[in-house]
Amino acid sequence: MLRKKEYPRNPDYVYNEGGMKKPVIAITMGDPAGIGPEICLRALASHAVLKSCVPVLFAGADILQRVAEACGLKMPQHVMSLEQWRKEPAPEIPTIVHCTDINAAKIVPGRVQQQCGRAAYECVSAAAEAAMAGRVAAMATAPIHKEALRAAGIPYPGHTEILAHITKTKRFCMMMASDKMMVSLVTTHTSLANVSRTLSQQRIFDTIELTAETMTRLGIKKPRIAVCGLNPHAGEHGLFGREEEELISPAIKKACKKGLLIEGPLAPDTAFLPRKMETTDAYVAMYHDQGLIPFKMLAFDNGVNITLGLPVVRTSVDHGTAFDIAWQGIASPKSMIQSVLWALHF
Secondary structure: OOOOOOOOOOOOOOOOOOOOOOOOEEEEOOOOOHHHHHHHHHHHOOHHHHHEEEEEEEEOHHHHHHHHHHHHOOOOOEEEEEEHHHHOOOOOOEEEEEOOOOOOHOOOOOOOOHHHHHHHHHHHHOOOOOOOOOOOEEEEEEOOOHHHHHHHHOOOHHHHHHHHHHHHOOOOOEEEEEEEEEEEEEEOOOOOHHHHHHOHHHHHHHHHHHHHHHHHHHOOOEEEEEEOOOOOOHHOOOOOOOOOHHHHHHHHEEEEEOOEEEEEEEEOOOOOOOOHHOOOOOOEOOOOOHHHHHHHHHHHHOEEEEOOOOOOOEEOOOOOOOOOOOOOOOOOOOOHHHHHHHOOOO
């Protein structure tokens, strides 16, 4: 059973009449042309979210108004500027922090647009600033679009790299989390042809160690971690590749010397069988699809993305911008809601 963090008494936290602590959680709207604004508005109205925390949505208020009208949703009444947010005490009710001046009238839903990439980045930056200053307990992010970021001149492929840059974090990785499976990724947004060149003993070891630390924070004292190989049959002792012998196994040995319970490198095609999952608390996968294909098969609707190693808590949805259904009022907020609730575990 995962344990919720006991938050310290901090003036920026809100308390209910019974004295129970309700942390303020920052939510970012993601790419305005995608489903992010809709699922964020739905999360702000969720009973599960409202009874657990005070959600603060970093977004463009005029964008949210357009989406609310298109999707038949209600807008939170409390809206403040970024300058007001920086000066005033933490709100006690769901709040929108207007932190991007993008022209909402020019946004076309479902289309890659430079201004949307810029707006998404500005919202993430503002929320990260709030988290680093201790104004919020954690941040939960809606999906952004990599092409829109690139069009806006943002030199990072996703949230993980953006936040690592903002927080000056050198040692970090992505973990996908759900009640069914936990898997961390050694490499993320890179081509398959580049994976082998990106791997290193240190990077693999760091991912293993960050995973173990996170599982301990979630209440598992001695987590059992399974590490996947890179090649078919985990390399078959060098017959199908040398990465297991030269990179993965040495990293595992180093982790074992530190007292961690590690198994591997495992053949990727059998690593996620049910009987193996029964004896595994978390996995370490070498590349994006190796970990995300089994994860999304099991937990597409309620999985979340957690960035490990940051000085702030960041969770996110495990899906993309879904341009094909943007602003239609049919996007599921389940992963967004779970992202907020998972942030409360840390």
